[in-house]
Amino acid sequence: MRKPPDAASAAPPRRARGRPVGGGNSADQARTVLMDAAERSILARGFQASTMELIAREAGYSRAAMYRHFPNRQRLLEELVARKTRGHQQEIGARLPEGAGLADMLVESLVIVAAELVEDPLLQTLSEHTEDGTIAQLIANDRSLTELISAFVSSLDVDRDGLRDGLRPDDLAQFLVTTAITLLMGVVPNSTDPQTTRRYLRTFVLPALLSDPPAPVRVFTTSRRASR
Known part of the structure; x- marks a missing residue:
């Protein structure tokens, strides 16, 4: 009777899920992607509702990666x-x-x-x-x-x-x-x-600023009603 293969040899190799950390982007590219996501989120939800975690997730990055580039919301x-x-x-x-x-x-x-x-x-x-x-x-x-x-x-x-x-x-x-x-x-x-x-x-x-500036002109035009 043939022995069943052990679990280690029977299980297929696990494939890495998702994209590599940082999406394979350089640091500058990552900052651009994160800032693009932040701009979209802020325009859609407002600044307060656009949390660092939400922006990172929408950009496809981790919360930790977000804070590596931007230490806080003010930055x-x-x-x-x-x-x-x-x-x-x-x-x-x-x-x-x-x-x-x-x-x-x-x-x-x-x-x-x-x-x-x-x-x-x-x-x-x-x-x-x-x-x-x-x-x-x-x-x-x-x-x-x-x-x-x-x-x-x-x-x-x-x-x-x-x-x-x-x-x-x-x-x-x-x-x-x-x-x-x-x-x-x-x-x-x-x-x-x-x-x-x-x-x-x-x-x-x-x-x-200039040694030979243009001649002055009437700047503000106002309309006045004649009072009777």
């Missing part, structure tokens, strides 16, 4: 804001007219910030968790914006680009950041209207 929020800000900056650069001078570059970049960045759905959702509930505070706390503007300023040449003599690059960068935040806060009346913002920037901002 995740900061990284999402930085990525969104960089994305808008790249879009701005791509949309500027070819061969645009410094004045047009500054004006059109800030117009896009005032009219479009404030309408970004992800930034609107995340801004609900700032102290004052504004996108301006999100951007003000985002170091990447300052870094991007500082890099832009460092590439400028005073003689070539017509900047005022004596302007320090770090002062100029901070001024541009402050101007962008002021527009996002809605301090400038009707700043979501591109034409109003263009007039405001050409009349009040460019004279602070």
Whole structure:
């Protein structure tokens, strides 16, 4: 009588289930996948309901892997804001007219910030968790914006680009950041209207930066009813 095979030899080899840890992605790819999943979840559920575990599961990663890349929810929020800000900056650069001078570059970049960045759905959702509930505070706390503007300023040449003599690059960068935040806060009346913002920037901002600024124009149009 033939002996039955023992259990070890009879059982078929167990096949590894699922994909390898990390999905075979590099660290940078993993961060991108996790942040993409976080953005989708936040837009669908809101920031509070989008737990780290839920985001990790939807991205196909473990909770531990999520925390390796983002130690806490605040870091995740900061990284999402930085990525969104960089994305808008790249879009701005791509949309500027070819061969645009410094004045047009500054004006059109800030117009896009005032009219479009404030309408970004992800930034609107995340801004609900700032102290004052504004996108301006999100951007003000985002170091990447300052870094991007500082890099832009460092590439400028005073003689070539017509900047005022004596302007320090770090002062100029901070001024541009402050101007962008002021527009996002809605301090400038009707700043979501591109034409109003263009007039405001050409009349009040460019004279602070350029040695030969454009002539001032009427910035704010008001309609008055005659009182009888």
